[in-house]
Amino acid sequence: MAALVGSGYNRLHAEIVARPLEGSAISCLSLLSELKRQVRRKRHRSAEPEFHHNVYVVLLSKAALKDLSILRRNPARDPSKPAIYVGMTGLPVDHRFENHKNGYKSARLVRKYGVRLLPELFEHLNPMPYEHAVQMEKDLADDLRAQGYAVCGGT
Numbered sequence: 001m002a003a004l005v006g007s008g009y010n011r012l013h014a015e016i017v018a019r020p021l022e023g024s025a026i027s028c029l030s031l032l033s034e035l036k037r038q039v040r041r042k043r044h045r046s047a048e049p050e051f052h053h054n055v056y057v058v059l060l061s062k063a064a065l066k067d068l069s070i071l072r073r074n075p076a077r078d079p080s081k082p083a084i085y086v087g088m089t090g091l092p093v094d095h096r097f098e099n100h101k102n103g104y105k106s107a108r109l110v111r112k113y114g115v116r117l118l119p120e121l122f123e124h125l126n127p128m129p130y131e132h133a134v135q136m137e138k139d140l141a142d143d144l145r146a147q148g149y150a151v152c153g154g155t
Contacts, residue, residue: 053133078148086154
């Protein structure tokens with residue numbers, strides 16, 4: 001009960017007091033457990049900001065252009081443009097890049113060939129809601145591929 005504060009606790013207390021015990025402490029505990037879950041769910045939903053996700057672009061080293069998986073996905077690439085990785089995250093983009101480089105939930109190509117972020121290609125798009133970020137990751141990858149970049153990620 002100490003974890004519940006504010007109006008959530010008051011509503012919970014009022015509902016327990018207003019309902020008859022129905023002859024069983026178990027039914028009261030069941031009600032209490034359900035109401036705690038409802039308060040936690042509501043608190044969790046309102047804690048996440050609406051514009052919480054970001055797309056990002058990572059510059060890959062020239063050695064990445066020898067990787068067959070990149071070459072196969074980009075047959076029409078412009079040889080004067082670099083290889084890049086397009087991703088989406090709910091974290092700040094610099095933290096996500098560090099996670100990639102440190103091997104935590106990382107894409108193999110970024111861990112192996114990642115050089116730095118390319119904020120000039122994505123900063124103007126961020127932040128956005130999750131649903132938009134999922135679509136924007138695909139659209140950004142397609143647009144950059146159409147401009148001749150060797151793109152990986154963006155799925």
